[in-house]
Each structure stands twice: as C-alpha cells, then as structure tokens.
Amino acid sequence: MKPYRMGFVGASTDEVCYWLRDNIPKDIETIAIPFLGSGRSLSILATNGRIIESWDQQYLSRVIVEGIFQATEPTGNVTEPKMQKGYVYETRCFPGIDERSAGLIDYIAAHGTLYEHAALTTAIIRSTFRGRIAEWDENSTATTLWEKFQKRLGVQLEYLNLPAEFTHHEGNFYDYDHVGRIKGYDLLVVDPPKIISSADIYSTTFAKLNYAIGADPGSAISFDKWTKYDYFGKVRKLLETKSKYLTFEYTTGVQPTVDEIKVLLDQYGELMVETRTKHRNRYDYVLLYDRR
Ligand SMILES: C[S@@+](CC[C@H](N)C(=O)[O-])C[C@H]1O[C@@H](n2cnc3c(N)ncnc32)[C@H](O)[C@@H]1O
Numbered sequence: 001m002k003p004y005r006m007g008f009v010g011a012s013t014d015e016v017c018y019w020l021r022d023n024i025p026k027d028i029e030t031i032a033i034p035f036l037g038s039g040r041s042l043s044i045l046a047t048n049g050r051i052i053e054s055w056d057q058q059y060l061s062r063v064i065v066e067g068i069f070q071a072t073e074p075t076g077n078v079t080e081p082k083m084q085k086g087y088v089y090e091t092r093c094f095p096g097i098d099e100r101s102a103g104l105i106d107y108i109a110a111h112g113t114l115y116e117h118a119a120l121t122t123a124i125i126r127s128t129f130r131g132r133i134a135e136w137d138e139n140s141t142a143t144t145l146w147e148k149f150q151k152r153l154g155v156q157l158e159y160l161n162l163p164a165e166f167t168h169h170e171g172n173f174y175d176y177d178h179v180g181r182i183k184g185y186d187l188l189v190v191d192p193p194k195i196i197s198s199a200d201i202y203s204t205t206f207a208k209l210n211y212a213i214g215a216d217p218g219s220a221i222s223f224d225k226w227t228k229y230d231y232f233g234k235v236r237k238l239l240e241t242k243s244k245y246l247t248f249e250y251t252t253g254v255q256p257t258v259d260e261i262k263v264l265l266d267q268y269g270e271l272m273v274e275t276r277t278k279h280r281n282r283y284d285y286v287l288l289y290d291r292r
Contacts, residue, residue: 004043004159006064006118007125010201011037012191012249012284015277017044019286020247023273024187028245032185034173034238036061039069041189046164053185054166055173057223058206059215060121065168067114068159075113076153081146082107087217093208094128095135100142101127108149109214117213119152124212133209172224174237184242191249192235193226195256200226228255232264239268246289252282265289 003017021044029050033042036056046052046069054065067075083103088094092102108120125131126148127140169176193200203223211217226234239246246269250261265271269289276283 001043001158003040004038004064004068005040006038006060007122007131010194012040013277013279016249016275016284016286017041019275019277020189021045023275023286023288024247025245028186030185031187031189032241032243033189034241035191035193036065036168037191039064041191042166043069043159043162045189046162046166048163050164052164052166053169055169055171055176057170057172057221058202059170059210059221060118060213062168062170063114063117063121063213065166067116067118068156069162070166070168071115072161074153074157074160075115077111077113078108078116081142083142084110086110087211091208093212094124094133096129096138097136098141101136101140101145104142104145105212109212112214115156116149116153119149119156121209121213122152123148124209133205172222174224174234184244186243187245187247188239188241188243189247190238192238194251194254195226195228195231196254198227231256235261235264239265242291244290244292245269245272246287246291248287248289250285250287251279252285258283258285262287 003014017040020041031045031050031052033054036054042052042054081104083100084107086106088105089102108116112120123145125133127137127145129135129137193202203225207221210221215221248265250258252258269291272288272290274285274287276285
C-alpha cells in the first residue's frame with residue numbers, strides 16, 4: 001500500500017514514509033505521532049499489534065483517522081451535487097472560487113460524514129492553483145470538483161480499517177499531559193512544522209481549509225504558531241516525552257538549519273542512522289535516534 005496522500009503541500013514524501021517503515025527497530029509496539037497532519041506516516045506504520053497515539057489541532061487530521069483509518073466501512077450521506085450557502089459561499093476564502101463550487105463545498109460540509117469530509121478535503125486542495133490552497137484554479141468548476149470528490153471516495157477505500165489500535169486527539173500536543181507521555185512510547189515520530197519565512201504555513205493558511213470541510217468556524221481552531229524564535233524551546237518541550245527511539249523529519253532551506261537541529265537532538269539521544277533525499281530544491285532528512 002502506498003502512503004495515504006491527501007495532496008498536502010508540506011507532507012512527507014513517499015521515500016520518507018518507506019524509509020521510516022523499513023528502518024525503525026522491528027520490535028516497536030507503541031508509537032506517538034505528535035504532529036499528524038494528513039497521516040501519511042501513520043498509514044504506513046499502522047500494522048497489526050501496534051498501538052498508535054496521535055495529535056493535531058486540525059480538524060482534517062481527525063477526519064482522516066476517524067473517518068478512514070479507524071472506520072470499518074465508508075459512510076455516506078451525499079448522493080447528488082447540491083448547493084447551499086455557508087462558510088465558503090459567504091467568505092470566498094479561496095480567491096477566484098465561483099458561486100456554484102462554493103455552494104457545493106458548503107453542502108458537502110454541512111451534510112457529509114467524516115469519510116466524505118476527507119474526500120472533500122482532497123477535492124478542494126486539488127481544485128486550487130497548484131494544490132497550494134491559496135487560490136482557486138481558474139479551470140476548476142463545480143463539475144470538476146464533484147468528479148474529484150467522487151473519485152476520491154473510491155481511492156479512500158484502500159485505507160479503511162488499518163490494522164492498528166488508534167487514539168487520535170484533536171488538539172495541541174503541548175496541552176496533553178497524560179499517562180502515555182509520562183510512561184513513554186517505543187517510538188516518537190516527529191515531523192514538525194517548518195519555518196520558511198516568518199512562521200509555519202499551518203497557523204497562517206490552513207484554518208480556512210478546515211472550516212471549509214466542516215470544522216465549526218465559531219470554534220476558532222487555535223493553531224500553535226511556530227517561529228524561529230521559539231523553535232528550540234518547542235522541540236525541547238516535545239522531547240520531554242519519553243521514548244526509546246525518535247525519528248525526526250527535517251529539511252534544508254528553513255530556520256533553524258538542519259545542523260542546528262542536529263546539535264539540539266544530539267543532547268537527547270544517539271544518532272543511529274539518517275537519510276537525505278532530494279525533493280525539488282531542498283533535501284529532506286530523516287534522523288533516527290536511540291534514546292535508551
Ligand atoms: C509538517 S506537518 C505534518 C505533516 C505530516 N507528516 C504529513 O505527512 O501530512 C505538521 C503538523 O503539525 C501540526 N501542529 C503544529 N503544532 C502542533 C501542536 N502544538 N500540536 C499538535 N499539532 C500541531 C500542524 O497542524 C501540521 O498538521
């Protein structure tokens with residue numbers, strides 16, 4: 001099975017996911033994934049007997065885990081393309097979006113199940129310019145959006161009912177101080193937000209996507225904002241969570257640099273192995289540490 005792909009700009013590449021699967025110690029049973037995102041690594045690491053706990057503030061992460069990975073069958077309420085007025089129609093949060101596409105998104109968000117919200121997420125992302133969420137693609141219409149949504153409902157079937165035990169928390173990892181964090185895990189899988197300019201892309205651009213697919217805009221998702229000034233503090237705090245092993249995904253062209261991050265991580269464990277893959281104009285790293 002390929003890693004689950006939602007069409008996420010910042011998502012781990014297939015190579016990174018396979019590397020994780022093939023390089024973590026064989027006896028790993030309990031895994032914590034503090035920053036789940038679209039659940040790509042989780043989809044590859046979920047095997048029989050494993051217990052996986054994950055966190056993310058984004059509604060879309062819960063939609064993927066509960067609506068697909070943990071679900072035994074695809075659930076559906078939306079049988080035909082209808083329109084209604086809602087968050088996207090009122091705000092036109094994807095600049096350039098037409099009335100009918102906005103109305104269709106609002107209809108699916110209002111009536112759809114989690115399984116359908118997951119499909120809607122991908123259909124929206126793939127209807128935006130270069131999949132970047134910022135603006136609507138001028139070639140996308142309500143008809144192409146509906147087709148993408150339908151196709152996606154089929155693609156997701158392969159990821160239903162993955163063979164692991166899941167607990168997902170829709171919230172800020174740093175707000176959780178529960179037994180798992182104190183007792184520790186066999187493996188901590190970390191893919192933190194990266195700072196390209198002044199802050200991470202999630203806290204700056206992803207709120208509208210979550211509201212579009214059905215998160216309550218009144219709930220005002222409080223995204224944890226990451227900047228280069230508090231980055232080390234956040235990583236240090238994260239590593240207070242005990243684990244026998246740690247995998248850390250990082251990349252070049254961001255602040256702090258890979259070398260700076262390595263100096264920090266070296267204080268928390270021994271680097272066992274690392275990999276570096278070229279991805280467009282950057283190198284993606286995965287570092288595996290022994291923390292025993
Ligand atoms: C780089 S992405 C993870 C991408 C993931 N590896 C994938 O393939 O989709 C980082 C994620 O961390 C989440 N995040 C940031 N701060 C967080 C926090 N304090 N608690 C939980 N999740 C957080 C963001 O919402 C984002 O989804």
